[in-house]
Structure formats: C-alpha cells, structure tokens
Amino acid sequence: MKVYTLHHPHEMKQEDFPPISIALGFFDGVHLGHRKVIQKAIDYAKENGIKSAVMTFDPHPSVVLSAKKSSVQYLSSLDQKIKKIEALGVDYLLVVRFTSAFASLEPQEFVDQYLIGLNAVHVTAGFDYSYGKFGRGKMETLPFHARGKFTSTTVEKQTDENEKISSTRIRELLSQGQPGKAARLLGMPHETEGLVVHGEKRGRKIGFPTANIDIENGLLIPSPGVYAVKMNVNHTWYDGVCNVGYKPTFNDPDQAQLSVEVHLFEFNDSIYGENVRVQWIERIRSEKKFNGIDELIAQIEKDKDSAIEILKR
Template identity: 80%
Template sequence: MKVYTLHHPHQFNKDDFPPLSIALGFFDGVHKGHQKVIQTAKEYADTHGVKSAVMTFDPHPSVVLSSKKKSVEYLSSVDQKISKIDQMGIDYVLIVRFTSAFASLEPQEFVDQYLIGLNAVHITAGFDYTYGKFGRGKMETLPFHARGIFTSTIVEKQVDHDEKISSTRIRELLAHGDVEIASHLLGSFYETEGLVIHGEKRGRKIGFPTANIETLNGLLIPSTGVYAVRMKIQNTWYDGICNVGYKPTFNDPDQAALSVEVHLFNYSESIYGEKVNVQWLKRIRSEKKFNGIDELIAQIEKDKDEAIHILSDQR
C-alpha cells in the first residue's frame, strides 16, 4: 500500500495516479461503519479493474473549524488508521492535511482539485458525508460536481441494535468504560499507544510493579477503573491488568493527576522509554478507596484472578 500526505495546495496531477476508486471519510477508529464504506470502494475497484484508495484527513476538522481552542480525543492515531486500512487490502491512502485554507475550498474546488485532480473514477462515502466550505457539498450534490467524470456510491447508515455505528457512540461507550461494546463496534479490541515513563513506584513496594503509561497521539483513555488488558512490548503481547485513575488510597482525587498503570503477570524487565500498545479487553470494576495497604493488596489479587480468567476466555 502506498501512502501520500497532501498539503494544500497539493502538487499532484491526474497522471501521478492510476484510475482510483476512492473512499472518503475521516475514519476515526476505522469502525464497522467505516469498514463498510472502504470495502464498498474496494469492491468497485476489483470489479472494474482500477486501484482502491482511501482519502482521510488530519487533524480532525473540528480542531480547525471550532472558534474555541479544542482538543479531540481520537480512537486511532494516523499510524493505527493506516495499519487497519492496509489490512483491508487498499492500494493507496491519501492523507489530506486539514487546514483553514483547505477548509475554505468551495465544494466544486474540492472536487476539482482533490477528486478529479487525483484521477478518481468512482467515489464512495457514507450518507452523511459533507465536503467543501461550511460542508455545503453533500453526497446528493456530488454527481453535479463530478462533471460527468466519475460516478459515486452512497453507503447507507450502518446500525448495531438499531443504533448508528459511529465514532461518537464509541467515544461515549469508552467514556463509561464499556470497552467490550466499543470493541464490538470497532471490529477489534480498542487499542491505545503510549510511552512507559517513571511513576511513583508504589506498586513495586506492595508486590505489584506497574508500567506507568503516558498515552500518545491524543488517544481517548477509557473511564477510571480496573481493566483486563494486553500490552505489546517490542512486538510481543503480554497479559495484565490496568488501573486508570487517581489512586484515591494514596492521593487526594481533587489534586491528583490521572494515571494509567499496567501490571503485567509474567514480565519483570525494565521498559522505561519503550513505546507500547495497550489493548483494552474488559472493565473489571470501578476505582475505589481502600482502608489500608492490606485491603488494597487483597483486592488486586482478586482483580488479577478475574483478569486471568477473562484473558484465558479470549484465547
């Protein structure tokens, strides 16, 4: 798969690409709804003997378009998004840098420069996809803006239990700790990237050493609580439990910073500075304050036993 980053105004022309069947969308998380759009574009490419492509954007449009300083909690980093798209057998990924200048393009200008100008012969997007300044371009207006040069397919709303599958819904689920349902909608376990940093080292003192994780790339962390997880270190996955929270047994929650700490069951190496991935399998319980170290240790033992059972079932 070939990956291109486009900065507006881009310098590519039609001759730089073969005829393309392009899926359009932000595709945060590349969930099952996104997968339907991408797969539809690929099916057209395979049927008509052209190449498949996905056009996505970075950063999230709301970061640029909002009048207030806004940060977005993502479901996937750009690299994670590229990896999931690659697994679907797509030929090209086109990452458009979303800037104020790009956002100012009229719908026809966007189509001329970023679809016709990149040799699109077919476009696939979800029913609610918009393009151009103020989102004035809709899937219903795309045939007009296509100037007869490409055709298009609208993918209807994808639902699960009568609810739309959306990145917003998945974020809400993660915000409540519902990592199992979120993973079901994603089509794979929710996964975050992080860096192992120095923490307070209290876990080591009570017999449960933890890796303190600084989450990278603005990825959303599930709500506070204890989770059964897997963590990838140098391409190998290890089982463990993760505590997300403010450690109320030791700290004043009003003054403490949120921490993400992973205790691995069969790992004892020093990994400070390592980049790791955490897969979130199931929430075991909410965070709570204990009446001393002995009570905390007893609960961690219970959490560990439950996590081992959950991870064993997943195999």
C-alpha cells in the same frame, strides 16, 4: 500501500495516479461502518481492474472549524489509522492536512482539485458525508459536482442494536467504561499507544510491579477504573490488569493526575522507554479509596483473578 500527504494547495497532477476508486472519510478508529465504505471502494476497484484509494484528513476538522479550543479524543493515532487501512488491502492512502484554507474550498473546488484532479473515476462515502465550505456538498450533490468525470456509491447507515455505528458512539461507550461493546463496533479491542515512564514505584513495593504508561497525546483513554487488558511489548502480547485513575488511596484528589498503570502477569523485564500498545478488553470495577495497604493488596489479588478469568474467555 503508498501514502501521500497533501498540503493545500497540493501539487499532484491527474497523471500522477492511475484511475482510482476512492473512499472518503475521516475514519477515526476504522470501525465496522468505515470498513464497509472502504471495502465498497476496494470491491469496485477489483471489479473494474483499477486501483483502490482512501482519502482521510488530519487533524480532525473540528480542531480547525470550532471557535472554541477543541481537543478531540481520537480512537486511533494517524499511524494506527494508516496501519488499519493498509491491512484492508488499499493501494493508495491520501492524507489531506485539514487547514482553514482547505476548509474554505467551495464544494466544486474540492471535487475538481481533490477528486477529478487526482484521477478518481469512482467515489464512495457514507450517507452523511459532506464536503466543501460549511459542508454544503452532500452525497446527493456529488453527481452534479462530478461533471460526468466519475461515478459514486453512497453507503447506507450501518447499525448495531438499532443505533448507528459511529466514532461518537464508540467514544461514548469507552467513556462509560464499556470497552467490550466498543470492541464490537470497532471490530477489535480499542487500542492505545504510549511510552513506559518512571512512576512512583509503589506497585513494586507491594508485590505488583506496574508499567506506568504515558499514553500518546490525544488518544482516548477509557473512564477511570480497573480493566482486564492485553499489552504488546516488543511485538509480543501479554495479559494484564490496568488501573486508570488518580490513586485516591495515596493522593489528594484535588492535586492528583490521571495515571495508566499496567501490571502484567508472569512478566519481570525492565521496559522503561519502550513504546507499548494497550488493548482494553473489559472493565472490572470502578476506582475506589482503600483504608490501607493490606486492603488494597487483597483487592488487587481479586482484580488479577478477575482479569485472568476474563482474558481466558
């Protein structure tokens, strides 16, 4: 897959691309609804002997368009998104830098410069996709703006249990401590990336050494609690149990900072400075304050047993 980053105004020409069938969307998480849209674009490309493409945007439009300081909690980093889209078999990925100038394009200007101008002959997007200044361009208006240069497909709403499959819904589920339900909509467990950093080393002292993960900025961390997880270290997956929270047994809640600490089973290597990936499988319990170290140790043993049972399933 060839990846292009486009800054407005871009300098690409129509002849820089073969005829392409392109899917449009932000695609945070590349969930099952997104995959339906992308697959339609791929299928059209295969059926018509042309190349497939995806156009996405960075950062999230709300970061640029919101009057308030917006901090989006992403389901995937740009790098994760690229890997997921590549795994679907797409030929080209166009990452458009979302800026105020780009957002000011009229719908016809967006179509002329970013679809017709990049040799799109077929365009696929979800039923609620909008484009151009103030989102005035809709899928209903796309055939008009196409000027007869491309055809289009609108993908209907994808649902699960009568609710729309959306990045917003997945974020809600993770914020409610329901990674299992979120995984069903994502098509795989929610995954975060981060760097193993030095922590307070309390876990090591009580027999449960943990990797303190500095999660990549902007990625959504599930709500505080204890989780069964899998962690990828140096291209190998290990089972573990993770505590997300403020460690109330040890810290003043008013001054504590959120931490993500993973205890891996049957793992003793030193991994400080390693980039790791954490997959969130199932929440075991909420975070709580214990009356002492012995009570904490007993609970960690139970949590470990619970995680082992969950991960066996």
